[in-house]
Amino acid sequence: MTRVETAVTRFREGCNCSQAILSTYAEPFGLPRPQANRLACGFGGGMRQADICGAVTGAMMVLGWVFGPEACPGQPAKDETYRKVEAFAVQFVAARGSLQCRELLGCDIITPEGLAKARAGKLFTTTCPDLVQQAAEILEDMLKGKLPAEEA
Numbered sequence: 001m002t003r004v005e006t007a008v009t010r011f012r013e014g015c016n017c018s019q020a021i022l023s024t025y026a027e028p029f030g031l032p033r034p035q036a037n038r039l040a041c042g043f044g045g046g047m048r049q050a051d052i053c054g055a056v057t058g059a060m061m062v063l064g065w066v067f068g069p070e071a072c073p074g075q076p077a078k079d080e081t082y083r084k085v086e087a088f089a090v091q092f093v094a095a096r097g098s099l100q101c102r103e104l105l106g107c108d109i110i111t112p113e114g115l116a117k118a119r120a121g122k123l124f125t126t127t128c129p130d131l132v133q134q135a136a137e138i139l140e141d142m143l144k145g146k147l148p149a150e151e152a
Contacts, residue, residue: 002150007136008129016044020132021058025139026065028148046101050108053101055128055135056092060085062139066146084142091138096131104131 001009003024011020018040023033031039040061044054063084069077089099098104105123108114118124140147 002140003147004133004136004140008133011129011132012125016041017054017128017132017135018043018058018061019054021055021135021139022061024136025059025062025143025147029066029146031065045109048110050100050102050105050110050114052099053092053104053131053135055132056089056099059088059092059135059139063088063142066143088138088142092135095134095138 007020007024010023011017015023015037019037022031022040023036026036027033040054040058042048043057043061046052046054047057064081067077067081067084068074069081093099096104102108102114105118105127107117107121107123109118
């Protein structure tokens with residue numbers, strides 16, 4: 001199974017969007033899956049505000065984990081991380097049209113009406129896995145040369 005498939009599978013098995021991305025991509029860099037799941041938990045559903053998509057925030061956390069500085073100020077590494085985060089955002093928006101959960105889903109899942117609409121439309125089992133996959137594909141490309149080779 002590829003890392004992209006692993007992220008989507010983890011989402012389908014109950015991880016939120018942010019957990020699925022962070023646990024899949026930070027683990028090869030030394031962040032154990034249980035800690036990644038704990039760290040990313042509050043970022044699902046657009047930080048529970050239908051704001052920035054959790055798959056996006058998970059990917060941005062991975063970029064920070066991989067490229068960010070270990071100490072502050074750490075400016076060169078911070079600058080590189082910011083460039084990577086911005087590039088990720090540009091690619092995700094180009095592919096999906098927005099970073100906002102409510103825009104990506106076409107409803108505001110923090111309202112009872114919006115949540116009902118998302119559930120009725122099965123968005124959590126159709127649209128959200130696609131968003132996790134999109135984030136994973138972009139991240140996979142951005143981490144080329146840094147990630148260990150996948151097993152066949």
